[in-house]
Amino acid sequence: LSELLKPCLITSYDIKARRAHFFSQVDAKVKNTHNYPVKEVARATSAAPTYFETALASSEYGIAYPLIDGGVFANNPAMCAYAEARGIVFSEVLNDPLKPDRPHxxxxxxxxxxxxxxxxxxxxxxxxxxxxxxxxxxxxxxxxxxxxxxxxxxxxxxxxxxxxxxxxxxxxxxxxxxxxxxxxxxxxxxxxxxxxxxxxxxxxxxxxxxxxxxxxxxx
Structure with missing residues (x-):
């Protein structure tokens, strides 16, 4: 996840903790607790109940989470993307001083x-x-x-x-x-x-x- 070329946010849902689980490329670059193999991210975010079995995604840190498709709470994740973008200092993340910090x-x-x-x-x-x-x-x-x-x-x-x-x-x-x-x-x-x-x-x-x-x- 940390090696993706651009900032991104991918949704899933933790059925054990009963809370939304977000995969963030920005967070993955600085914390191994937030870094996952992309294949596990893809498997988790597409684990639609009744169609695919629950995914067990393990972070680089070694913690496993039972995850299902984020569509159960964010069928349109555009608001999640907006909130994520508002918090990113793009000038630092993209190493480009012309990019806005925490854009509106x-x-x-x-x-x-x-x-x-x-x-x-x-x-x-x-x-x-x-x-x-x-x-x-x-x-x-x-x-x-x-x-x-x-x-x-x-x-x-x-x-x-x-x-x-x-x-x-x-x-x-x-x-x-x-x-x-x-x-x-x-x-x-x-x-x-x-x-x-x-x-x-x-x-x-x-x-x-x-x-x-x-x-x-x-x-």
Whole structure:
């Protein structure tokens, strides 16, 4: 983790300590208690419950943590990224005196990438009589999507207080006819996901070109 080229933050959740666990490249560079093999970081942050078994990630210091996918509490980790960036002294971390120390939103460009949205409606005439069993899947769906939407709302409001509201961009493609189930790796669904991605690109060429220009201008 400490050898990654740029500062980064990766989320996971410690099921034993019952708290969020963040992998930080900045912290890993100065503390071996925070340094992990990248393969263990990737395994932990992708350990989605019911799909993959819990990861047991060991730091360079030798402490092991039982971790699962950070999406259970930060389905949209953009706010976590913003908070992390606010605390980094970039002039020191990147060894560049021209970089701002602990930058504010007006000094940042944030490109928030979603993995595709499916807004399945739940109708009153059916939901009004649901009990515990019927609500299990809808509640999880609503909590996950609601969390992501709330974070985008909060960040959009933060950037609206600056002189550069256009510097926060959220890209969230629709999945069109694709199935959002994580374990559907069928050939037909992979094709549908590919088509959904292409449809989003086709409909947002101007915005994507703008993002490229912004990133090149601020590299």
């Amino acid at each position: 939103a007006k000094e940042m460009i944030m490109i928030s990438l979603g993995t595709g949205s499916v807004r399945k409606p739940y109708h009153y005439d059916k939901a009004k009589d649901w009990g515990m069993i019927e609500w299990i899947k809808p509640v999880i769906d609503i909590m996950m999507s609601g969390n992501a939407e709330t974070v985008s709302y909060q960040l959009r409001k933060i950037w609206e207080t600056t002189e550069t509201p256009e510097n926060f961009i959220r890209l969230e493609p629709g999945l069109d006819e694709a199935n959002s189930d994580m374990d559907d790796a069928s050939e037909s669904n992979l094709y549908a996901l590919n088509q959904a991605g292409k449809l989003f690109v086709e409909g947002n060429i101007g915005l994507l070109d703008k993002i490229v220009e912004m990133l090149i201008a601020n590299k």
